[in-house]
Amino acid sequence: MNLKEVYEIFYPGKCKENPSVWNVPPKYRSKKDFFEELLPMEIRWINFKIWNDKARRSRFFSNCKGETRYIASLRTFLFEQPWTISRIEGKANELLSGQISEKVMNERFLRIVEKEGIEISRKLRSYLFDDETNQLKTKWGNVLTFYVLLAILPEEINQIYVQYLYNQEQSAQLKGEEESNGVAIKDAALFQYEYPPDMSIVSPGEKINHTWVIKNVGDTLWENRYYECNQSMMELDEKNRILRIPKFVYPGDKVSPSVSFYAPDKPGTYVMNWKMKDSKGKIVFPDKLGIGLHFMVMDFEEDKAIRGENYNVIEEIPRLSAPIIAGNLYSHTWIIQNTGMTIWNEYYLECINGDNFSYVKKELCVPLKAHVMPGEKISVKVEFATPPIEGIYTMVWQIMKKDGTPAFAKNRRLEVLLNLI
Template sequence: MNLRTIYEIFYPGKSTQYPFAWKEIPKYRSKKEFYEEIFPMELRWLNIKLWNDKARRSRFFTDSTVEKNYVSALKEFLIQNPMVISRMESKCYLMIKDDLFPPTINQIFFQLAEQEQITFSSAIKQYLMNKEGTVLKNSFENVIIFLILYAIFPSEINQLYMPYLYRKGNAISYNTEEKERDDRSLFQYEFPPDMSVHNPGEWITHTWVIKNVGKISWKHRRLECVSPPDWLNKESRSIEIAEVVHPGDTVSFTVHFSVPDIPGHYTLCWKMKNDIDELVFCDKLGLGLHFTVIEECIEDLAEEGNNYQILEERPAIPTTLSAGNLYKHSWRIENTGTIVWENYYCECINGDVFGYAKNELRISMKKKIEPGERVVMQIEFVTPPVEGLYKLIWRIMNRNGKPVFAKGRQLEVTLNLI
């Protein structure tokens, strides 16, 4: 799928492969006019020569990979300025309004998704589709922009949307600036790192430390879990602040609970309330905890004679960087066993909990790696869009999708996001 295909399907409606989507024949726009109306000026100015050169523009619409520099700059801009996607959606709505047939758009979208084998993160599914993931919501401008960006970034689309959907989902619905001008908090640190991995029924103990950076003392306040699940114990649902927290002081909150018995990815969020049950710090996302429950099988134990050693890792120490930015990490490892690795790959086992799709964090390896051979594995991804301490875990898998080495043999990336 490319930009030319999207134009032919959704604008003129002259594609022979897909049904006509419009209630009435729309006003004609060329591909240049169509995309200039959707792409804000700041995105076109990243490479205005491309947009003004008919031949280059045509090649870009047919195969965006030919303009690697522009695609790289576009990706970085969207990550740094995620709400630009909202502007693209608004501009698209002005073009299509309510003039598309919902059944036809559904048919086209799911046909494209099947043909392209698009992997949707849970957050994008919730954004574009109903609860069952079988019918699109009626905001078709969101659907079209998603497909446009997918045509340019097919392997990174879920990461690209992660900062945008997080900000959109936690936007303030009313003006709290006056009320909270003198009442402010600042996240300090947490331990252990977020995104932990557990066996069913294991206990989690997690602590956050925040600072009162406002002008008001915190009295009779508590941290309350938002929409607590049934399995969360009473002690962790609401955490009282026993003492008064004066401006400049820090306070810690600790939760201790047993994880569910059902394997999966789980997210919890706690927010602060005052003595009259009002939510404070409405502009804050709250204190989040993300974890993965995995049930290990005996078959996952390492095969005798199979082993590896990490020779070099870059960066070598945990990195501090801004949340929601591009990050690159690499390992150089050696097959120190006696077994030839055939069709192995490296998979992140806890990325789903923060909206990553498995294929986006998957690291390919050579088809065959002989004993004693050394290889470099590298991954580039967008970090979670929220401040905190995170640990992502990769395990080496065989062709059947099973871990090759015993639990604990893993590659880790620890990120301190500010």
């Protein structure tokens, strides 16, 4: 899909392959006028030459990939300033202020998703679709914005929306709290850190120990409060289901609820959540996430030395984990040497625990050089939007063969430690 095709959804001109999405035909707009009305000035001024040069602009509409520097800059801009998406949506709503056919828009959307082979994350789908009717919400500006971003950044369409959708959720929660309270919030908890990092990978039956540190940042004394697990995919004993904290927690004090249990025997991804309750058993912060734990149980076969298959990490950039803002773009690079005797044919690097935060699998797959000879060194760079929730996480990566099986034994893994603030 390209920008020219996005334009032709609404202004088909001589292209009559598909029925019109309009019930009432709108005023004609050229492609130049259409996108200048749609895209905020700051997006176009990242590289104004593209938009001012007719021939170059036409090529860009037909194939965005040719403008690699502009795409890279735009991508970074959207990760750093996700609220820009809201501005595009506002302008798109003005453009589509006429009568739109819901039936045709839904049919067209589904055809595009099928044609492009798009895997839409759960949160993004919920943002665009009405869960009850399974039809697009009639906020057509949101749909047009999705088309534009898909045409420009198809591989990262889900990541682009991560921080924006998280901000939307937080704004809605804050607004609800203000409306219900009518006064400033006087009771508040703030997550400080956790250890070990979340999103770990364990073997069946392996012991899991985890601690969170939470601070009372309001002006209310917490008396006889505790955390109770309200979302679990496994049975917990009493001491791990209900996490006791000190009887009195004064404003400014910190508490450290902990769990210690054995991982289930069944492989899979497990998500658990505990929420704070008062002495009467009422949830204190019903709209907050609480404290969560995500882990993956993997049943590895006994490690076997695979003859002629091995590698060394020569260099890692960055070498040490530094705090970064949750939801921002992050990149990590390894310099890897093939120290075995086998040619790596179409190997790739894959994050094996990314689904804990609803990443679509292909978003965290990075192809290596097509053929890596024994002794050869290669640079492998991963780049992704970090989870939008503060915490310490471990992203675990494995080198895979082209058939989707691990190329090396289980202890040959690459890890990225994320300290999100």
